[in-house]
Amino acid sequence: MGFVKSGAQQRAAGAGGGGLREEMIDGQRLVRLVRIPKAELHLHLEGSIEPGTLREIDPSLSLAEIEEYTKYEDFAGFLRAYVWVNKRLQTPEHYALALRRLALTLAAQGVVYAEITLSAGVILWKGQDLDAIYGALWEESQRAPIAIRWIFDAVRQFGAEAARPVVEFAAGARERGVVAFGIGGDEVRGPAREFAEVFREAREAGLRLTCHAGETAGPESVREALAIGAERIGHGIAAIEDEALMTELRERAIPLEICVTSNVRTGVVASSEAHPLRRLYEAGVPVLINTDDPALFGCTLAGEYELARRLGFSEAELEELAKASLRFAFAEPDAYGASGSEQAGSSGP
Numbered sequence: 485m486g487f488v489k490s491g492a493q494q495r496a497a498g499a500g501g502g503g504l505r506e507e508m509i510d511g512q513r514l515v516r517l518v519r520i521p522k523a524e525l526h527l528h529l530e531g532s533i534e535p536g537t538l539r540e541i542d543p544s545l546s547l548a549e550i551e552e553y554t555k556y557e558d559f560a561g562f563l564r565a566y567v568w569v570n571k572r573l574q575t576p577e578h579y580a581l582a583l584r585r586l587a588l589t590l591a592a593q594g595v596v597y598a599e600i601t602l603s604a605g606v607i608l609w610k611g612q613d614l615d616a617i618y619g620a621l622w623e624e625s626q627r628a629p630i631a632i633r634w635i636f637d638a639v640r641q642f643g644a645e646a647a648r649p650v651v652e653f654a655a656g657a658r659e660r661g662v663v664a665f666g667i668g669g670d671e672v673r674g675p676a677r678e679f680a681e682v683f684r685e686a687r688e689a690g691l692r693l694t695c696h697a698g699e700t701a702g703p704e705s706v707r708e709a710l711a712i713g714a715e716r717i718g719h720g721i722a723a724i725e726d727e728a729l730m731t732e733l734r735e736r737a738i739p740l741e742i743c744v745t746s747n748v749r750t751g752v753v754a755s756s757e758a759h760p761l762r763r764l765y766e767a768g769v770p771v772l773i774n775t776d777d778p779a780l781f782g783c784t785l786a787g788e789y790e791l792a793r794r795l796g797f798s799e800a801e802l803e804e805l806a807k808a809s810l811r812f813a814f815a816e817p818d819a820y821g822a823s824g825s826e827q828a829g830s831s832g833p
């Protein structure tokens with residue numbers, strides 16, 4: 485774990501948030517979880533950068549400084565930490581280095597395919613050259629040991645006008661690995677309905693659509709995301725409060741990109757035991773296991789599967805979740821060498 489936690493975060497992690505403390509780790513079981521071929525579909529490049537890599541990017545940073553600026557107590561604090569890391573990235577080479585390190589970590593977790601989210605909205609907000617940065621990332625991703633595609637993310641609280649150039653760039657980069665457009669950030673300050681038009685433009689340009697929703701806001705936020713055409717929901721855990729919404733997600737086979745440790749660390753759930761993952765699954769809602777921002781949350785993908793096992797999933801069910809992660813990819817199966825195209829679009833768990 486790279487980042488130092490506050491007292492409150494340590495207490496949360498002790499309740500299961502870091503996931504692997506209370507019980508002895510069964511090494512062989514973890515190895516089995518690592519070995520299952522799987523996809524990571526909700527993963528922010530900028531949230532994956534470990535302190536050592538940040539120091540390579542900016543050697544003037546001390547570990548103490550990194551710890552100081554990446555400490556947080558709640559979701560708002562997490563967003564500030566996330567922006568702080570983003571601001572350290574100044575050149576295309578910085579982004580490419582972050583990707584090089586992430587791709588190795590993913591391969592070591594048994595990830596065969598990743599859809600990595602790039603905070604393109606933040607890059608434009610920083611006034612940087614998105615074309616040069618994405619060019620470096622695309623080149624780097626083609627050297628990676630796993631298959632990688634990209635989701636371009638705009639920032640909800642920056643508003644819909646700021647999202648439009650993100651969509652335009654993403655649409656023009658479909659031949660170079662960009663598969664989807666999404667929105668993240670503060671769902672309370674930037675409601676999905678304000679993005680209806682940009683989502684329509686993205687869809688018409690051939691981009692797939694995902695949307696962080698129901699993470700810090702209630703089920704109505706997930707409903708808004710569905711109303712503007714989201715095909716997957718980032719987090720979506722508030723759906724547990726709304727039976728009819730769960731039915732809709734089940735019937736339309738819209739998966740929730742679940743990130744248990746993320747939700748514990750940002751304080752949107754009280755503990756991993758309180759996380760609705762298992763209840764959503766039992767209600768037939770398609771669920772996917774992800775890390776979100778593994779460096780900032782101190783988690784790994786195999787660790788998240790282990791956490792799911794502790795929340796009641798059998799090993800056979802975990803294998804099913806891994807298969808679902810590949811099935812719900814936005815790219816065609818040939819992007820990751822799978823032959824399972826007949827599974828595409830079939831319902832979740």
Ligand code: HPA
Nearest residue numbers: 528566668669696776777
């Ligand atoms: N939610 C909202 N904004 C974010 C996230 C997230 O999970 N990760 C990085 N920015």
Ligand code: ZN
Nearest residue numbers: 668696718776
């Ligand atoms: Zn996220």
